[in-house]
Amino acid sequence: xxxLEAKSGRPVRILEIGDAQARAQCIRLGIGEGTVVDAERxxxxxxxxxxxxxxxxxxxxxxxRILVEEAPEANLRPGRGGMHGRAQRDRRRWRFGSKRGxxx
Amino acid sequence: MSGQSPAATGHCCQGTTVVEVPEGTRKVVLxxxxxxxxxxxxxAFTGLYVDVSNYPGTTVSISSGRMDDYLILDSPGVYGVxxxxxxxxxxxxxxxxxDIVVNVVDAVHLERDLFLTQQxxxxxxxxxxxxxxxxxxxxxxxxxxxxxxxxxxxVPVIPTVATQREGLEExxxxxxxxxxxxxxxILQDRLLGLLDRVGSKPEALMILEGDPYVAERHGVEPQGMxxxxxxxxxxxxxxxxxxxxxxxxxxxxxxxxxxxxxxRPLTGLPVLVVTLFLMYELIGVLxxxxxxxxxxxxxxxxYVEPLLRSAAQAVLGDSNALYELVAGEFGVLTLTVTxxxxxxxxxxxxxxxxxxxxxxxxxxxxxxxxTDRMMTSIGLNGRAVIPMILGFGCxxxxxxxxxxxxxxxxxxxxxxxxxFAIPCSAQLGVIVALLAVAGGPRMALAYGLIMFMVxxxxxxALSRYLPGTSTSLLIDLPPLRVPRPxxxxxxxxxxxxxxxxxxxxxxxxxxxxIGTLQVTGALVAAQDLAAPLVxxxxxxxxxxxxxxxxxxxxxxxxxxxxxxxxxSGPAILxxxxxxxxxxPCVASVLVIMKERGRSFMIFxxxxxxxxxxxxxxxxxxxxxxx
Ligand SMILES: Nc1nc2c(ncn2[C@@H]2O[C@H](COP(=O)(O)OP(=O)(O)O)[C@@H](O)[C@H]2O)c(=O)[nH]1
Ligand SMILES: [Mg+2]
Numbered sequence: 001x002x003x004l005e006a007k008s009g010r011p012v013r014i015l016e017i018g019d020a021q022a023r024a025q026c027i028r029l030g031i032g033e034g035t036v037v038d039a040e041r042x043x044x045x046x047x048x049x050x051x052x053x054x055x056x057x058x059x060x061x062x063x064x065r066i067l068v069e070e071a072p073e074a075n076l077r078p079g080r081g082g083m084h085g086r087a088q089r090d091r092r093r094w095r096f097g098s099k100r101g102x103x104x
Numbered sequence: 105m106s107g108q109s110p111a112a113t114g115h116c117c118q119g120t121t122v123v124e125v126p127e128g129t130r131k132v133v134l135x136x137x138x139x140x141x142x143x144x145x146x147x148a149f150t151g152l153y154v155d156v157s158n159y160p161g162t163t164v165s166i167s168s169g170r171m172d173d174y175l176i177l178d179s180p181g182v183y184g185v186x187x188x189x190x191x192x193x194x195x196x197x198x199x200x201x202x203d204i205v206v207n208v209v210d211a212v213h214l215e216r217d218l219f220l221t222q223q224x225x226x227x228x229x230x231x232x233x234x235x236x237x238x239x240x241x242x243x244x245x246x247x248x249x250x251x252x253x254x255x256x257x258x259v260p261v262i263p264t265v266a267t268q269r270e271g272l273e274e275x276x277x278x279x280x281x282x283x284x285x286x287x288x289x290i291l292q293d294r295l296l297g298l299l300d301r302v303g304s305k306p307e308a309l310m311i312l313e314g315d316p317y318v319a320e321r322h323g324v325e326p327q328g329m330x331x332x333x334x335x336x337x338x339x340x341x342x343x344x345x346x347x348x349x350x351x352x353x354x355x356x357x358x359x360x361x362x363x364x365x366x367x368r369p370l371t372g373l374p375v376l377v378v379t380l381f382l383m384y385e386l387i388g389v390l391x392x393x394x395x396x397x398x399x400x401x402x403x404x405x406x407y408v409e410p411l412l413r414s415a416a417q418a419v420l421g422d423s424n425a426l427y428e429l430v431a432g433e434f435g436v437l438t439l440t441v442t443x444x445x446x447x448x449x450x451x452x453x454x455x456x457x458x459x460x461x462x463x464x465x466x467x468x469x470x471x472x473x474x475t476d477r478m479m480t481s482i483g484l485n486g487r488a489v490i491p492m493i494l495g496f497g498c499x500x501x502x503x504x505x506x507x508x509x510x511x512x513x514x515x516x517x518x519x520x521x522x523x524f525a526i527p528c529s530a531q532l533g534v535i536v537a538l539l540a541v542a543g544g545p546r547m548a549l550a551y552g553l554i555m556f557m558v559x560x561x562x563x564x565a566l567s568r569y570l571p572g573t574s575t576s577l578l579i580d581l582p583p584l585r586v587p588r589p590x591x592x593x594x595x596x597x598x599x600x601x602x603x604x605x606x607x608x609x610x611x612x613x614x615x616x617x618i619g620t621l622q623v624t625g626a627l628v629a630a631q632d633l634a635a636p637l638v639x640x641x642x643x644x645x646x647x648x649x650x651x652x653x654x655x656x657x658x659x660x661x662x663x664x665x666x667x668x669x670x671x672s673g674p675a676i677l678x679x680x681x682x683x684x685x686x687x688p689c690v691a692s693v694l695v696i697m698k699e700r701g702r703s704f705m706i707f708x709x710x711x712x713x714x715x716x717x718x719x720x721x722x723x724x725x726x727x728x729x730x
């Protein structure tokens with residue numbers, strides 16, 4: 001699936017970024033291919049990608065050209081108190097298994 | 105995302121030197137990601153006597169100053185060295201000339217910042233790392249071990265808190281110990297292979313990473329190894345991180361939460377509306393009406409212009425064409441001075457002040473994120489809010505700022521939208537006053553809605569018919585901070601002087617053009633020509649034609665001319681819509697020509713005349729039916 005289709009609040013692993021310059025910029029920012037990130041599609045807005053202490057906003061068109069897979073095993077924010085807001089609610093639901101998506 | 109051809113940035117030709125230095129002086133370049141504290145270092149190192157120059161062909165400025173035997177240069181913030189945009193091109197050229205690099209890194213965002221650090225090390229530049237913001241890292245439960253980082257990188261690492269001036273003296277001392285760090289041996293071998301052809305290791309790395317401009321300078325093919333080298337570098341950095349960072353339990357702080365609230369529409373939009381309202385009060389009311397009333401009316405027209413006129417009279421005598429051209433109604437001397445200093449200067453200062461506050465607080469990238477979706481529907485992305493906001497100040501200034509946009513297509517869309525549909529502040533002042541006369545809030549609402557619709561439709565049309573594709577938003581959100589007044593003031597000052605220096609000549613040229621039209625009688629002929637259109641189609645009195653013609657000169661002149669006509673409410677609405685859509689002022693037309701080329705300038709000029717009369721006329725016919 002693409003980053004745009006990823007469920008908000010679930011950790012995903014970035015597999016492929018379909019734009020050369022964006023690929024380079026993402027590697028610089030620490031969210032290159034292979035990285036597990038926390039993605040949230042903002043309402044009427046871009047996709048917010050969080051990784052450790054940084055936050056990056058990606059326009060939807062670009063997010064649609066980034067391939068990702070779910071990475072449920074990843075401990076995304078080591079030593080962090082947790083997420084919040086919608087992201088946190090989604091994540092809890094997922095933890096309790098009520099909305100679990102099938103494995104890719 | 106690219107789309108910039110090597111020719112587009114023609115300033116980086118062979119042998120470009122950013123700043124000339126006497127023999128024996130060593131160049132120390134401050135390099136780092138955006139918002140890491142470079143400017144604080146620069147100010148602390150150099151003190152008062154600094155030189156700020158605009159890098160040719162960009163809106164990026166370079167500051168330089170002396171410290172002992174060193175020349176210190178502040179470079180624009182970048183995440184890596186290459187040529188994706190103007191900032192990077194400028195930073196790259198400054199770095200390529202460096203004798204020593206002081207790499208400022210943000211201890212809170214080491215994962216991001218060390219990529220640039222490692223790239224600089226790979227370039228083989230002697231350097232010192234200033235590990236800044238250790239105070240903030242502490243608050244976030246992060247501890248970075250400078251000694252360990254120094255061992256890993258092979259260069260001196262000094263912990264600092266630039267805001268408290270902690271560690272700055274140590275960085276200064278460490279300059280003499282700047283070293284070339286630890287790089288990948290295989291990469292270094294490759295670089296040696298290129299070295300005899302290129303002559304400098306940093307440039308060899310740029311070529312290996314596929315930088316087309318540097319390759320062109322040396323007449324070699326850029327090599328497409330960027331992805332491979334970037335991945336390897338990233339892996340190396342990620343391996344270093346756990347060995348130097350101690351991360352403890354930590355919960356999300358208030359600032360991060362606030363940051364999120366600003367990019368979510370439900371909370372972010374109200375904040376944006378309030379911000380824009382405050383901006384309007386400050387710029388539209390305080391600066392545009394009260395301050396400009398004083399500088400333009402009292403100072404310029406009251407004292408300076410009469411002085412200039414009598415001086416011109418003494419030299420040229422009066423009532424001849426030359427006098428008219430120099431100091432007449434549209435005299436080059438009088439009009440330019442009044443316009444640039446009396447009107448533009450306060451407005452531009454106001455706008456850059458605001459922009460600097462938005463920028464330094466970290467709010468601007470969040471506005472970009474918040475508005476991104478809306479912007480994509482008109483073929484732009486969130487970054488375009490910057491020129492759009494500036495457009496309400498001065499279209500000429502905003503047109504120059506479109507250089508920050510991703511590609512030429514986006515610059516064209518933004519330029520055209522501003523030229524067509526955004527009233528500049530000079531004009532806005534008169535428009536607001538006239539709307540009040542015409543019937544208050546209801547008229548203002550109607551005007552706002554019509555302009556918003558035209559703006560939207562035009563944007564959609566441009567984005568559909570202009571060839572190419574626009575770039576997407578990809579923006580790193582910096583932490584929210586309370587801006588430092590000194591930083592805001594210096595930024596405002598340098599941007600304002602840079603702008604005034606760049607455009608004064610265009611305003612002078614514009615005045616000359618209009619003055620010539622007047623002296624030769626062409627202005628009156630145009631008025632007669634336009635009269636039937638104005639009377640028949642727009643259903644306005646004949647004299648309104650004068651107002652439109654005056655709009656060629658200055659957009660607010662045009663609007664001001666409508667005051668004295670005693671128009672009815674609906675007629676005012678029609679004329680305001682028409683005059684807003686009508687051609688941009690002469691200076692912006694000239695800057696559009698310089699930035700976008702002549703055919704695009706003709707397109708916006710002719711297009712705005714057609715659009716103004718079409719929309720205005722349709723509105724007049726529609727109102728007539730009611
Ligand atoms: N807490 C803290 N803030 C800092 C430190 N250094 C810089 N800042 C803040 O970071 C922001 C960016 O600084 P600036 O010098 O403009 O960064 P530049 O973009 O790299 O030139 C400013 O608001 C500074 O006050 C530091 O060591 N600690
Ligand atoms: Mg700076």
